[in-house]
Amino acid sequence: MxxxxxxxxxxxxxxxxxxxxxxxxxxxxxxxxxxxxxxxxxxxLTSKNLSRILFFNEIYKKIVTTHGVICEFGVRWGQTLSLLSALRGIYEPFNRHRKIVGFDTFAGFVGLDADKDGPLCQCRDGSFSVSQDYARYLDQILAMQEALNPIPHLKKWELVQGDAAQTIPDYLRRHPETLVSLAIFDFDIYQPTRCALEAIKPHLFKGSVLVFDELCDDIFPGETIALREVFGTENLRIQRHPTTARVSYVVLE
Ligand SMILES: C[S@@+](CC[C@H](N)C(=O)[O-])C[C@H]1O[C@@H](n2cnc3c(N)ncnc32)[C@H](O)[C@@H]1O
Structure with a gap:
């Protein structure tokens, strides 16, 4: 539906x-x-919607003692980014290094692969779009989140708009200092997920947390295929939290 x-x-x-x-x-x-x-x-807040918030609360607690930025790959309306900003305000309000970076076209899927992404999602390039000029609206929301927490004069978020295949490598070239403490993969589809995994691999470390929205999901098989191709899955401890059915995570060991 x-x-x-x-x-x-x-x-x-x-x-x-x-x-x-x-x-x-x-x-x-x-x-x-x-x-x-x-x-x-x-x-x-319904139980379903609250469950996702509880999940990210648990995930945030896992990164508090690790260094590095948070990247979300696939932002859409930006609820998760806004929530993470609020969690940063609660758990580590003075951590100016915990930048939150979101990557999205803000125009829906780009790079759907008929073979790897399969027929069940019945999507096309452009599916999961948002309203026009949405990135600007989200930017204002994230600015307000920061304004309500300490050190608001140091901007600690960035929205990177465009096709992930270009924007993620470009971002990392511009920011070679990047360590990724938390990466959230939610592009849903194969091609941008594979690009993101390849690009951030050298920026990960023992203790980095990777969150996946669609592993083992038959509607969006591309995310699992991309993970298997780039990292292999046999040596990853792929865990879930009781509050959510679909989201899973890995702490790199
Ligand atoms: C399921 S939504 C993300 C939902 C979001 N993480 C949340 O918590 O609400 C998937 C997003 O991936 C984005 N996307 C898909 N292909 C992309 C690509 N090649 N480059 C950048 N963004 C892409 C879409 O625009 C869409 O907003």
């Missing part, structure tokens, strides 16, 4: 979708005053 506007996949049942629609109507019609709205967003 696809979303109406941006060709994204939703696996919810009809009943779930109906309750979700009511939730969204109630969110739009919220009778809360503006100055109490942000503090009460938990009203609208």
């Amino acid at each position: 696809k979303t109406e506007k941006h060709d994204a996949i939703v696996l919810s049942s009809a009943d779930e979708k109906s309750v979700n629609r009511h939730f969204v109507e109630q969110l739009h019609a919220a009778p809360l005053p503006d100055d109490e709205l942000l503090a009460n967003l938990g009203l609208f």
Whole structure:
């Protein structure tokens, strides 16, 4: 099942979708005053959505004692980046080296491979797009996240727009100092995932955490194929957290 506007996949049942629609109507019609709205967003957090936040909280705790930046490969609306910025504010508000870098076309998939990505996702280049000029909106959100935490005058995030095949190697050429403490792979598809894995490999170290959104997922087989080709999977301890079904992680040993 696809979303109406941006060709994204939703696996919810009809009943779930109906309750979700009511939730969204109630969110739009919220009778809360503006100055109490942000503090009460938990009203609208469902178990499914909360589970992902709990997962990233556990992951963040694993990197607090390691050095390096956070990279998200596949940002889309940027919820994970914003959440990570908030977690940095909680766990290590003075760590100016913990830059958060997000890579995305902000125009949906680029590089879908009919063979490696298979038929089940029924996607095309351009699927999982976002609204026009979305990167600029997200930039403002991330600026506000930083403004509410210590040392806001030191910018600690970057959005890198364009096809990952070019932008990731370019970014790392511009930033040869980069160590990656946390890499989140969520391009969904083979080609950009493979490019990202190859590009960051020399920037990883024992203790780096790699998060994968689609390993062992038959709808998006390309992510697993890319990991197997670049790192092999037989020596990786691929773990999951009880709160989420799909997301997995590896701590490099
Ligand atoms: C599933 S979404 C990411 C969701 C996001 N991580 C989150 O937590 O909400 C996949 C993203 O990968 C991006 N993407 C796919 N192919 C790409 C490519 N070749 N270069 C850059 N971004 C790409 C798409 O634009 C899309 O936003």
